[in-house]
Amino acid sequence: SAVISQKPSRDICQRGTSLTIQCQVDSQVTMMFWYRQQPGQSLTLIATANQGSEATYESGFVIDKFPISRPNLTFSTLTVSNMSPEDSSIYLCSVGLGGRETQYFGPGTRLLVL
Amino acid sequence: AQTVTQSQPEMSVQEAETVTLSCTYDTSENNYYLFWYKQPPSRQMILVIRQEAYKQQNATENRFSVNFQKAAKSFSLKISDSQLGDTAMYFCAFMKYNTDKLIFGTGTRLQVFP
Numbered sequence: 001s002a003v004i005s006q007k008p009s010r011d012i013c014q015r016g017t018s019l020t021i022q023c024q025v026d027s028q029v030t031m032m033f034w035y036r037q038q039p040g041q042s043l044t045l046i047a048t049a050n051q052g053s054e055a056t057y058e059s060g061f062v063i064d065k066f067p068i069s070r071p072n073l074t075f076s077t078l079t080v081s082n083m084s085p086e087d088s089s090i091y092l093c094s095v096g097l098g099g100r101e102t103q104y105f106g107p108g109t110r111l112l113v114l
Numbered sequence: 115a116q117t118v119t120q121s122q123p124e125m126s127v128q129e130a131e132t133v134t135l136s137c138t139y140d141t142s143e144n145n146y147y148l149f150w151y152k153q154p155p156s157r158q159m160i161l162v163i164r165q166e167a168y169k170q171q172n173a174t175e176n177r178f179s180v181n182f183q184k185a186a187k188s189f190s191l192k193i194s195d196s197q198l199g200d201t202a203m204y205f206c207a208f209m210k211y212n213t214d215k216l217i218f219g220t221g222t223r224l225q226v227f228p
Binding site: 031033041042043044045048058090092094096102103104105107108110 | 164
């Protein structure tokens with residue numbers, strides 16, 4: 001497995017503002033993923049971030065709302081833009097290791113939007 | 115489209131006993147992977163066990179084992195000798211072969227009582 005860290009671990013934000021979440025891995029990985037877990041719900045994939053190319057977004061998620069950066073093989077950021085209370089969720093990054101089909105998750109960022 | 119169903123929102127078991135969590139899925143694919151993830155109150159997603167669909171042998175990891183019935187599209191998780199630290203949400207997940215997208219079930223909340 002890998003050591004995956006996320007910053008911040010939690011935050012409380014005002015509506016209309018933006019928050020950037022960082023994900024750091026202790027080894028180089030090709031694939032990094034961002035998930036959203038709404039309160040009491042399961043996880044939903046937001047996008048896949050590959051180093052050196054644009055992120056690939058899932059249906060229902062757009063780059064203007066969730067811009068993603070992937071500057072190198074150990075780091076990625078997800079920005080939640082123009083936040084509303086509906087964006088209150090846990091945001092998790094994951095990486096593919098041991099073959100692309102096995103994903104390991106970071107500890108998550110708990111976001112509350114007031 | 116693939117779907118994953120966990121029909122047990124909550125389960126409870128006494129310490130040292132055995133419990134089985136159910137998961138069914140729907141897919142027309144022949145090659146895929148199945149996973150069980152555990153999410154304790156710390157919200158860290160932890161990979162419990164993984165099964166490749168082409169393997170007939172059920173995966174086992176210490177006290178955790180699966181009953182994979184491909185024809186029935188069933189993938190249950192058995193936890194033997196339950197421990198208090200097993201208390202968590204358990205998510206069943208599906209991944210089509212040669213993709214990176216995990217599709218999660220809605221989760222089963224497991225409570226282990228002393």
